[in-house]
Amino acid sequence: MNQEALFRLAEEAIKLWDVEVESINLHLQSENTVYKVEALDGSTYALRIHRKDYHDLDELNSEHLWTKSLSNAGLLVPEAVVTKNGDTYASVSFLNSDDYRYVGLVKWIEGTILNDLILGLEDKGVSDLYESLGKVVAKFHKATIAWKEPKGFKRHSFDVDGFLGDQPFWGRFWEAQNATISEREKLALIRKNMIETMSEFSKNINSFGMIHADLHSQNVLIQGKSLSVIDFDDAGFGWYGFDLAVAIWDRLDFTATGCHFDIAYQSLKKGYLGERPDTGDILETIPIFLLMRTLMIIRWIEDRPEAGYEAFIPVLINAAFDQAKELKLLN
Incomplete structure (x- = not known):
């Protein structure tokens, strides 16, 4: 999938979260694609577009259930941000296509x-x-x-x-x-x-x-x-x-x-x-x-x-x- 299509998908995806965006920039292109999202209020997030057919939605939601339990135990791990609808992940389609990806948002961790x-x-x-x-x-x-x-x-x-x-x-x-x-x-x-x-x-x-x-x-x-x-x-x-x-x-x-x-x-x-x-x-x-x-x-x-x-x-x-x-x- 080319970078332009992925970037457009990221732009559409972030609209599903209650975030006023200042900038979106590619951070990492690997098996998943990660964008650094900077908000107008100074908050920073990682928006992750998941590779196709690696995990289904139940598996992705389970990942965040476990990381939440780790966070509750005092460990420093990514904290999920839910969509406007209260979901941990969103299914977002590419422009003019039936092809889609699961997208998640977590708070950015500096280090x-x-x-x-x-x-x-x-x-x-x-x-x-x-x-x-x-x-x-x-x-x-x-x-x-x-x-x-x-x-x-x-x-x-x-x-x-x-x-x-x-x-x-x-x-x-x-x-x-x-x-x-x-x-x-x-x-x-x-x-x-x-x-x-x-x-x-x-x-x-x-x-x-x-x-x-x-x-x-x-x-x-x-x-x-x-x-x-x-x-x-x-x-x-x-x-x-x-x-x-x-x-x-x-x-x-x-x-x-x-x-x-x-x-x-x-x-x-x-x-x-x-x-x-x-x-x-x-x-x-x-x-x-x-x-x-x-x-x-x-x-x-x-x-x-x-x-x-x-x-x-x-x-x-x-x-x-x-x-x-x-x-x-x-x-």
Whole structure:
């Protein structure tokens, strides 16, 4: 969809909210399109046009039910703004078309992206930052444990089937077209062994519940000593260890932003244990979920050639083999 059509849709969509607009500017073009909306009264909002066929309306409304519960627990997350009709989302059609998108509005959160901040930090700063992040992730999980799932709540699940089943949420990485036949055979073996291992993981509420599922360093904002988390588009039911793995994955040395991994990893775990002391079993699952993240990114890139990351796939495949060997999931 071209930018002009999306901008026109954004202009039409914002009319459904009680906002007197001063300006609308493109902030982020990814799978969803985000516009920064500045109002005449000085308020600022993020207007998000959701990608087609990713979530239905029940799933989107459920996302905001969960983020509202996190906000009520004292966590800094996006706050939804309802339309003039009291709805969390609006269905808005493109000009002269039956094609439509779901659009939502949240209050803008100021802050520095963690990934931008960390590049200029020494070891002590990295340690402090990731210890704080570990505490925030633990508070997310504590809030989930205390939360009562409302009737009709609907989100996807990152269980064994959601990660590794016949139709996994992020695609069949073991069939990657950018891999050789030999590499695909190894990826299939890793998948088989991961299914066996992860099928033994506990799914009780202390280990498995609603998670953010995309806590990479572009989705964490720093404001002084406070950390906010944004972009709950992938949020669903999953193991808490996966949240921790995603939070640290882009510090691995084979990633584009890799740096400070050991310090960040130890500090993340320290912060998490400070809030949830008896969770060593969850921390022990982080390595296999680091591997899971590597594998899902392979297919994520391959399914989105427009992103321009395909040259990174061989690096990820080799990294996945190294991770699997370390976990004894591949000889």
